[in-house]
Amino acid sequence: MRRVALLALLGGWLLALPAAAEGIGSRVFVVERASESLAVYDFMERKLLPKRITGLGNLRHATMIFTPDLRYGFLATRSGKVSRIDLEKLEVAGEVFTSENSIDNAISQDGRFIATAEYVPGGVTILDARSLEVLKKHRASFELNGNAVPSRATGIVDAPGNLFVCVLIEAAEIWIIDASKPGFPITHRIKTKQDNPYDAMITPDGRYYVVGHMKSDRVTVLDLTNPDAGIREVSLRDPKRDYERGAPVKLPHLASWAVAGKYIFVPLVGEDRLAVLDRATWEFERSIPLRGHPVYAVRSPTEREVWVSFSGEEDDAYVQVVDVESLKVTDTIEVGGRIYHMDFTPRGSHVLVSANRANKLFLVNANSREIEDSVELKSPSGVFGVWRAFRIGL
Secondary structure (H helix, E strand, O other), X not given: OHHHXXXXXXXXXXXXXXXXXXXXXXXXXXXXXXXXXXXXXXXXXXXXXXXXXXXXXXXXXXXXXXXXXXXXXXXXXXXXXXXXXXXXXXXXXXXXXXXXXXXEEEEOOOOOEEEEEEEEOOEEEEEEOOOOOEEEEEEOEEEEOOEEEEOOEEEEEXXXXXXXXXXXXXXXXXXXXXXXXXXXXXXXXXXXXXXXXXXXXEOOOOOEEEEEEOOOOEEEEEEOOOHHHOEEEEEOOOOXXXXXXXXXXXXXXXXXXXXXXXXXXXXXXXXXXXXXEEOOOOOEEEEEEOOOOEEEEEEOOOOOEEEEEEOOOOXXXXXXXXXXXXOEEEEXXXXXXXXXXXEEOOOOOEXXXXXXXXXXXXXXXXXXXXXXXXXXXXXXXXXXXXHHHHOOOO
């Protein structure tokens, strides 16, 4: 009798679960830039869900992060608005304006706090993930001719130890913010040797924070396990090649770097190659020739391959696959016009590719290289799978 009663209780509990909660782990949120909306694709079911999330604001360079329990996602927009998205109901569950113009967001290691990097008025805003209450505003400025001048903040990431890290563009300064302490203090303010840092990334192990600079072929590297040791500068130039172009205007967004195996793969604007750095020493290793000018380099979770997308109408419908062991291109795949974003599914079986000119999202089999599915979208750009909740620095 007890067993029957228990089974009946469990059956009733299972039936009471919301139907919308099914399949959350395979949901992918795709930014539809022109219509200020998010489309939702289920890569396991191979279908676009009928419900779109609309009215989200300026989605140029919008970023989306997720709570560790996969209850909510948080979308930061260039409008300065953070929208909390209910991942079960697929609707907005609260919003707050943190500034006039924001660029990135990050969620703390414990999932309690959201940090946004602000362009206008400049600085970092920290929110309570549960209430969306603004808990702290760190204004960013630097001194110029005796006056305090605002500085834009960018490249915000979470780091181990419940930290946030960002860089200030005009102030040329790296901040480390401790989200485990009352008041969210800035524990380190580290000047970069070069001016105009415009973006940054953190390596997947959470150890190194890497900053790119405008009109420079060198990047700044900070070891977060020992920030008091200061920064180092790393060259992306191949000493064996003769460069006539001079320094690049800028590198692609540093989130486009791939860290796989023993190497770091860096796409270079205006050059038909990847720069390859040694992961242990940060020294230049070699160049990998490519079919065009690379934009994104995305590693497989297996770390055996890196997939590269391109700019330019002659090349932007293609992806090239680089073997991490041989450091050679092994495949070229035609997908769709103007590839804006790529991401692997969690175990590396498939790649999600947004093609803006083709107005499609593609699902590509990473083993066979075949396109297994595609759906029509409105000006797709960023692709955000909920598995980002379990990655450092996203």
